[in-house]
Each structure stands twice: as C-alpha cells, then as structure tokens.
Amino acid sequence: MATLIQMPKLGLTMVEGTITNWLKKEGDYVEKGEALFEVSTDKISNEVNSTVGGVLRKIFVQEGQVCEVKKNVAIIGEENEDISNYLGEDIEDNEENTKNEAVVEKSTAVVSTGDIKASPLAKKIARDNGLDLSIITGTGPKGRIVERDVLAHMEASTKKVKASPMAVKTAEELQVDLTEIHKDTRIMKADVYNFVKEQSTIAFGKQEEKRVAMNQMRKVIANRMHQSWTTAPAVTYNLKADVTNLKELKEQLSNEQKVTYTDLLVKIVARALIEFPYLNSSIENDEIILRNYANVGVAVALEEGLVVPVVKLADSKGLKEISTEVKELAEKARSNELTEDDYTGGTFTITNLGMFGMESFTPIINPPEVGILGINNIIDTPMVIDGKVVIKPMMNLSLTADHRVVDGAVGAQFLARVKEYIEKPGKLLL
Structure with a gap:
C-alpha cells in the first residue's frame, strides 16, 4: 500500500524546512529506516529516514523548495501499484504553484x-x-x-x-x-x-x-533578531580586562590539550552566571525563570548564517571537558551534524569576534535568554602601574543585557566578576 511521506517536525520551533538534497530518485527502492532526503531548517541540516520500505514513486517537493511541516513531500509504494488516488487536484495545484516537475517513472502519472x-x-x-x-x-x-x-x-x-x-x-x-x-x-x-x-x-x-533570496536559516535569524530588538530593552556594557594571567593559564593547559580563550571564557561565564542568576534567567509571561545551572551557547559562524550550539551544565564541567565539547560542537555545526539537543536549552550566549580584530561591538540577545557576552580582540595596551608605563594585553568585553530583568548595577557587577575571573583565572581551578 502506498504511503505519503511528510515533512517531519525536527524541532519544537520548526514550522517549515527546505529540502536541500534527495538521496533517492524516483523509481529507486528505499529500505525502511534508510536516509531519504536532507532538510535544512533555521539551525541545521538533517537527514530524514524513510518510515516505510518500497519504491519512491513520486516526489512532490523538489530540491531547494520550502515545505511546511506535515505537508506531503513524496509517495512510497509498490513498483506497479496504482497511485492515481494520491494524485488529486491538490497535488496538481501544488505542482502548478511550485513548478514541481518531477514525474513518476513507473506509474500511471x-x-x-x-x-x-x-x-x-x-x-x-x-x-x-x-x-x-x-x-x-x-x-x-x-x-x-x-x-x-x-x-x-x-x-x-x-x-x-x-x-x-x-x-x-x-x-x-x-x-x-x-x-x-x-x-x-x-x-x-x-x-x-x-x-x-x-x-x-x-x-x-x-x-x-x-x-538574492534569503535562505531558510537567514529568514529565521532575521525574525529572531527582530524579535529580540523589538522586545528586549537592551543595554550594552563595555569593560577591559587584563588577560596576562589568562594567557599564561591557556599556555600551561595547552601543553596537554589545546585550550582556546573561548573555552576558558565558557567556564568563567558559567561560574559567574551561578553567582548572578538574573543574567542566567528568562521571562515567561509575568514570571522570571531562575536557574541553578548554566547552559552556555557558543556562536559559530557558517557561510549561510549563524548557529549557537550549547555546552550543557558548563558550570559543573572542567576546562578540558569544556574544551573538548566546544570543539566537537563547532565541528558538528560546520558539517551540519548538530542535533536538536545540541542547539537548544541555552541560558546565556558567548560570541567571539576577536579573531576578526574587533575592539568593541553590540551583540544582540538570543531570545529567550536575557544576556550575551561579546569577546573582542586582545590588544597590547600601555598602562600606568605604580607610576610606570607597562604594556598589558587587554581584552574588551561587551555585555548586552535585557533591562527588563537585569538592572544596570547587576549587569555591571556581573561583568566586573567576569573580569575578576579573567585576571585571576586560578580561581577556576579551585
């Protein structure tokens, strides 16, 4: 018996997806559980497996086309089965509207x-x-x-x-x-x-x-950033931190396993978030949700947009564990292998533009979070210490916080604590 294959719902917020690649063509036999096509959503690309076995008789949605969740994308059935009942006016209208030109090789279509x-x-x-x-x-x-x-x-x-x-x-x-x-x-x-x-x-x-038409990821990014900009009254705080000691710790740890500044900052921010729970909260209706754990998202830039995989329970993990996880998540993001669990559940985000030479910027909050920390370039800066001019490697921190929850003093205190951990990173090992 023929079966209509539908666009699956791959995440709680998914309403539509773009079919980027059909792994089978019409007339091919498909095993149950075998990868059938690839779908690009606002966050990732996923392979979708067939729920039944049989011959791929007809494809309704072509590569590059957008399809709503639960809408039909194909028919799988027996090789010589009559599928004319599935090719009603609604299917023909879909073909006319989307210029779906696929034709069944061995069917009455x-x-x-x-x-x-x-x-x-x-x-x-x-x-x-x-x-x-x-x-x-x-x-x-x-x-x-x-x-x-x-x-x-x-x-x-x-x-x-x-x-x-x-x-x-x-x-x-x-x-x-x-x-x-x-x-x-x-x-x-x-x-x-x-x-x-x-x-x-x-x-x-x-x-x-x-x-140039927006791809699906760019559409969702645009909508979410518009939501953030129009919903949260955001305030940005800037503060410079001396990374002399952090740099030394990074070099010491890298003797055994390469550690990046992002890895260290994930741990630092997670520790500070536990001390300042309002930076780690979210708003739901008229309630503020406070947490005793920190899931830190790390923004990863891709050619087609931006994704934010999340290091879960970063406050309870060691530096080496965090470093390994950050690298694995970044690699999965670049190879479109992130799962829904990898990019959901974040409570705070870090975005690093230091490698591009940025000295300051205003990061936009990733809803429903209430804070995001921008990391900037490390610049050798002349400082006056004990009446003498010395050169110190300074990093500018750019914190954006939702003023509905985070008052100015709280935001400033949080950023000062992050600065303290950066300048005295030995506390992280305690």
Missing part, C-alpha cells in the same frame, strides 16, 4: 504517446491550449516534457518569435526576452548566448543591482 513523455500537468496545459506535444522539446528528467517547456513554448508562440525549444529554455534561464533578439530565421541557443554577451559588453560600467 506518466503520460506517454509513442516516444513522447510528459507530466500530467504538461499534458493538461497542452490539451487545454490545443498544443501538439510532439513539437515541444522536454527539459525534464530523461527529456520528459514538463510544465515549464509548455509554458515557454506558449510564451514564444504568443510573441510570434521563431525559436528552438533549447533557445526558449536557455532564454528562460538567462532571463532574456526573445523578442529583443532580431533575427529573420529561427532563433537558436547560440543566438541567445551571443545576445547575452553583447548586452554584457554594452552594460559594462553601468550600475547594477542583484537580488
């Missing part, structure tokens, strides 16, 4: 007349408009005629442009209006390329704009 193969929607459009499919070149899988081929043919015909199907296809891909190509004979693909080349030469030096 494939329309074939002699050597002509076309999708149901392509056939319907051709029939309604009195078109002969034999004169249309298909650009779908294995040369199959799909919706875009019929529409492109109709558009070219309406404009009374004589063009080969491949010229029509190429013009569509390059966003070229065929009516602008003046040719007495039939326009071929090479003519479209030559036109683009000529226009590029003419347009050289002109001002141009390019629009």
Whole structure:
C-alpha cells in the first residue's frame, strides 16, 4: 500500500524546512529506516529516514523548495501499484504553484504517446491550449516534457518569435526576452548566448543591482533578531580586562590539550552566571525563570548564517571537558551534524569576534535568554602601574543585557566578576 511521506517536525520551533538534497530518485527502492532526503531548517541540516520500505514513486517537493511541516513531500509504494488516488487536484495545484516537475517513472502519472513523455500537468496545459506535444522539446528528467517547456513554448508562440525549444529554455534561464533578439530565421541557443554577451559588453560600467533570496536559516535569524530588538530593552556594557594571567593559564593547559580563550571564557561565564542568576534567567509571561545551572551557547559562524550550539551544565564541567565539547560542537555545526539537543536549552550566549580584530561591538540577545557576552580582540595596551608605563594585553568585553530583568548595577557587577575571573583565572581551578 502506498504511503505519503511528510515533512517531519525536527524541532519544537520548526514550522517549515527546505529540502536541500534527495538521496533517492524516483523509481529507486528505499529500505525502511534508510536516509531519504536532507532538510535544512533555521539551525541545521538533517537527514530524514524513510518510515516505510518500497519504491519512491513520486516526489512532490523538489530540491531547494520550502515545505511546511506535515505537508506531503513524496509517495512510497509498490513498483506497479496504482497511485492515481494520491494524485488529486491538490497535488496538481501544488505542482502548478511550485513548478514541481518531477514525474513518476513507473506509474500511471506518466503520460506517454509513442516516444513522447510528459507530466500530467504538461499534458493538461497542452490539451487545454490545443498544443501538439510532439513539437515541444522536454527539459525534464530523461527529456520528459514538463510544465515549464509548455509554458515557454506558449510564451514564444504568443510573441510570434521563431525559436528552438533549447533557445526558449536557455532564454528562460538567462532571463532574456526573445523578442529583443532580431533575427529573420529561427532563433537558436547560440543566438541567445551571443545576445547575452553583447548586452554584457554594452552594460559594462553601468550600475547594477542583484537580488538574492534569503535562505531558510537567514529568514529565521532575521525574525529572531527582530524579535529580540523589538522586545528586549537592551543595554550594552563595555569593560577591559587584563588577560596576562589568562594567557599564561591557556599556555600551561595547552601543553596537554589545546585550550582556546573561548573555552576558558565558557567556564568563567558559567561560574559567574551561578553567582548572578538574573543574567542566567528568562521571562515567561509575568514570571522570571531562575536557574541553578548554566547552559552556555557558543556562536559559530557558517557561510549561510549563524548557529549557537550549547555546552550543557558548563558550570559543573572542567576546562578540558569544556574544551573538548566546544570543539566537537563547532565541528558538528560546520558539517551540519548538530542535533536538536545540541542547539537548544541555552541560558546565556558567548560570541567571539576577536579573531576578526574587533575592539568593541553590540551583540544582540538570543531570545529567550536575557544576556550575551561579546569577546573582542586582545590588544597590547600601555598602562600606568605604580607610576610606570607597562604594556598589558587587554581584552574588551561587551555585555548586552535585557533591562527588563537585569538592572544596570547587576549587569555591571556581573561583568566586573567576569573580569575578576579573567585576571585571576586560578580561581577556576579551585
């Protein structure tokens, strides 16, 4: 019996996902529990396993398309099973709206007349408009005629442009209006390329704009940052700390296992959060949730956006354990292997821009947390100590806190305690 495969809900806040890669193609046999496709959400990319075994009969949502949770993405069934009942008007409407051009290889959804193969929607459009499919070149899988081929043919015909199907296809891909190509004979693909080349030469030096659609991760980041900016009355505190002793501790610990400043700051911040619980809290309705544990998120920059994997119970872990976990989480983030548990449950976030030479910035709070600490570059700075000028490695700390919960004095005291631990890091080993 055929089974409809749906977009799974991979996290509590997930409402939609983007299919980035189908690991099987139509006609392939799929084992139950075998990876079927990859989904990109606002945080990570996950492989989705098939809940049943059988032949992948039809794909409704193509790579790069967004699909809401619980919506159908594919059908799995027996090889020769009649799945026409699953191909109702709602499926056809979905194909028309999203230009889903996948066609089932071995099902009644494939329309074939002699050597002509076309999708149901392509056939319907051709029939309604009195078109002969034999004169249309298909650009779908294995040369199959799909919706875009019929529409492109109709558009070219309406404009009374004589063009080969491949010229029509190429013009569509390059966003070229065929009516602008003046040719007495039939326009071929090479003519479209030559036109683009000529226009590029003419347009050289002109001002141009390019629009790039937001990916799913960037959309969610934009929404969450807007939520943070409009909800939390944020205050940013800046304070410099002498990292002389912290640098020495880092070098000593790195003799056995490489430790970074981020690792050390995760431990420092976790210790300070336990002492200042309001920095470690969150707001729910009219209540403040206070915690006796610290889950510290560490922002990791990716090409497509930002993720924040979380070191759980960082206050109760040793430096080496934290260092190992931070490295593992960062690697999982860069290889899209984070699980939901890896990036949820954070109570406070650290974001480090020191490696980019930043001296100060205003980090934005990651909801529902109420605080975030920005780490800046370490700069050798002349200081006057006991009447003498000495050079000290100084790091600027940038704390942003939600003023609904964190009063100015509390925020200042917390940052002063972080500074104290940085300048006297031996306390961390007690």
